[in-house]
Amino acid sequence: MNASFAIGNVNIVNERAGDGLLRGYNVVVDGKGTITAVGPRDTTTIPEGCHRVDGRGKYLLPGLINAHVHLFSDGKPLPELLTGATFQHAVSSVLHSPIGTVLSRRRAQVNARTLLLSGVTTFRTVGDVGYEAVALQRRFDSGKELGARMLASGPLLAITGGHGSPQIAMIGDSPWQARKNTRINIMNGVSAIKIAATGGVTDARKIGDAGRPQMSEEEMAAVCMEAHQAGLLVAAHAQSAQGVTMALRAGVDTIEHGCAMNDEIVDLFHDNPLSLRGWSALIPTLSAALPLVKLDRDVTGVSDIVIANAHIAVDEMIQGIHDAKAHGIAIGMGTDTGMTLVTQYNSWRELALLQRFGGLTPIEAIHAATRENARILGLDGITGQIGKGFSADMLLLAENPLLDWGSFVHPELVVTRGTVLKNPRVQRFDDIDTELDAMLV
Ligand SMILES: [Zn+2]
Incomplete structure (x- = not known):
């Protein structure tokens, strides 16, 4: 079983927030990979002994x-x-x-x-x-x-x-x-x-x-x-x-x-x-x-x-x-x-x-x-949101994806059903990416 962890003081990308961001939030995940608490850091405590990831200045969104x-x-x-x-x-x-x-x-x-x-x-x-x-x-x-x-x-x-x-x-x-x-x-x-x-x-x-x-x-x-x-x-x-x-x-x-x-x-x-x-x-x-x-x-x-x-x-x-x-x-x-x-x-x-x-x-x-x-896909209530009771399927980015799509290229963390993958890297095809970049200019 995975140890419980929390991401502290992070900006959550959420379409219900005025400008798409909930600022300074804590997210707590239990050992079974379920999100157990999400809220402003003043009112959402991170339990004792819980591994803490500092989310300050970073952006969290559902996987x-x-x-x-x-x-x-x-x-x-x-x-x-x-x-x-x-x-x-x-x-x-x-x-x-x-x-x-x-x-x-x-x-x-x-x-x-x-x-x-x-x-x-x-x-x-x-x-x-x-x-x-x-x-x-x-x-x-x-x-x-x-x-x-x-x-x-x-x-x-x-x-x-x-x-x-x-x-x-x-x-x-x-x-x-x-x-x-x-x-x-x-x-x-x-x-x-x-x-x-x-x-x-x-x-x-x-x-x-x-x-x-x-x-x-x-x-x-x-x-x-x-x-x-x-x-x-x-x-x-x-x-x-x-x-x-x-x-x-x-x-x-x-x-x-x-x-x-x-x-x-x-x-x-x-x-x-x-x-x-x-x-x-x-x-x-x-x-x-x-x-x-x-x-x-x-x-x-x-x-x-x-x-x-x-x-x-x-x-x-x-x-x-x-x-x-x-x-x-x-x-x-x-x-x-x-x-x-x-x-x-x-x-x-x-x-x-x-x-x-x-x-x-x-x-x-x-x-x-x-x-x-x-x-x-009929998975509402299970994944797709950073909310209490949802599976911890998340993505932590260094930059604001609402302003810069390129922030998705190198996620800092990918979390799948509560398991954290740090600094994940994939094999890229640079020639293809160069061509695709040109389509977005
Ligand atoms: Zn197809």
Whole structure:
């Protein structure tokens, strides 16, 4: 068991404070990793014998929550060999071979570690090769291995030739097959379900492919019914008005990437009768889409078709964020780690992009990545807030993140379920970071 500790006299980033900061607060954590007291330092005593971290002049916020993660890659540009049509079946066979399975497990473990060390204390995978993320979640939850809080999807569900297939998808071409695939994932212990409602950018073969509807509304409704019966939320990759509308009508709980919204879409987000909780949320992923249109082809290594589709997807996504904000729709934070140039340690960059391109204020972006994401993922009351009774999932920064996103690059402490990681360091790809920095200037 961890010794109890406290962070004294710290500034807490909190959207309910006037300027986003509660100044001079004490935070006390017990030996089980639960926050037991939070309050002004004059009135909140730190118990005798409790290890004390001096928080003076520093900034504490809930650990980041990333709702859209893939653990199969570190984010260096994916070779066309892996995404192109020519070798997709060969690549898939290797990935699913015994050696491929061992390698997937190792990669997932390394990437999950990087996420944690970069300040992501909770994440959801949305498309794995097999059940490597499920196995990781089990080890982390049991305490056998130190790791973030996770929700794991296993393979995503798609149609024949659909987005993510065959590499990271299970294929079904009828409502009953989709239902069976959902049952197979549930039997294997997943804690989230992911479907491909439309085509995607990375594996597009033609211009316009990215948002084209793939799964039928009936197939998606069958998945949602089965997942919801097991208490699981359904995430849908969806990048066009038609695809998003069909997915929401079918009862999908989170729309990944998103599109410009019409009245029907806005209404369905707010009031979605077939969803698990009666409402749905948007998880944009600017980190995955923007580099493809903003950075040089030499850097991204993608085809003209991918770039053309990315332009469409980016415009839809940015408008979708503005529409969601204007209509009070729940906006969470996801990055699509593992995709081209989306590393496992740059989740904070999504906050900067949400501010720069999505029109969110810094505190709104942090809210999306913490408290709101916890609510969206059904983890409210557990994590996402620095409050009494919450899990001690926290991030201590030297500078004010509301004024300088760069303060996330080297956190002083990452606290996961009460375990303190001091001065965590990750392996960075400087060439990628230089390119990504240029997008924010
Ligand atoms: Zn994704």
